[in-house]
Amino acid sequence: MNSRGLSFFFLIILMLLLTSCTVDPNAADQYVQSKQLDVEIILPSSLSKNKEQNLKMKLTQEGKKVEYATNVKFEIWKENHKEHLEVVEAEYENNGIYVATKTFTDDGLYNIKADVKTRDAHVMPTRQVIVGKLLEEDKNVFKPDNKKHQEHQNHH
Template structure:
């Protein structure tokens, strides 16, 4: 009787395991987010005490994004992220969003485009020079390995 009961459970177990197969098209049933591309567009030169237009162009699958929500720039001077400033961007046209900013100091700045759509969140960052750089800021632009070699040459 025990042997018959064990055989019966073995058969049931085999039926359950063989009925659970993986659907090869299972991945197609999930919504896949589409790549959001952000191009930061800045003036060729930035100077202090002048209003500057900061722009970003948004595209998704080659189409201009016209209805993005939460489109902004985060701006901070190098090594001073605690003074980060957030500037909201407004839709201009053709997938381009614009914000204005007046830089009050010369130096090396980071400008991060922060964009959220229904299915994506993208935050590319660019480093820009406003006016003239200090020696410390110039060194921040030098690759680490070059700094190391220059340091060795002084000894």
């Protein structure tokens, strides 16, 4: 086979390969559509230092209580001190509610992030809370609505 015939042969093979690799217009339908995971952080009406506090989160998906979540934890840090972040594992209590205990040692503004993974979602809402007294240094960063909903939802 001469070089012209060989070039023609490779051109035909290349065209066959390119035409066989087209995008399926229904490809999105082949992926499982995951259901939104809702996380509600439930805290006492006031938090005091040097007292054990129950931190809770309620997990629902399409209105149903989630009992099978893995890696359910709270990440807690004092405002502007994320380098001292503490991770507290939460245990399943009942009715889709997971609970952890924490004793805060200082007054001030804290961030409490619920970090939850299920089979098909990863959600991390965050709330700002005042423990004891709000310190002067925290007054300019405190959000009066008490929430910093930074929800990240990753579906696998």
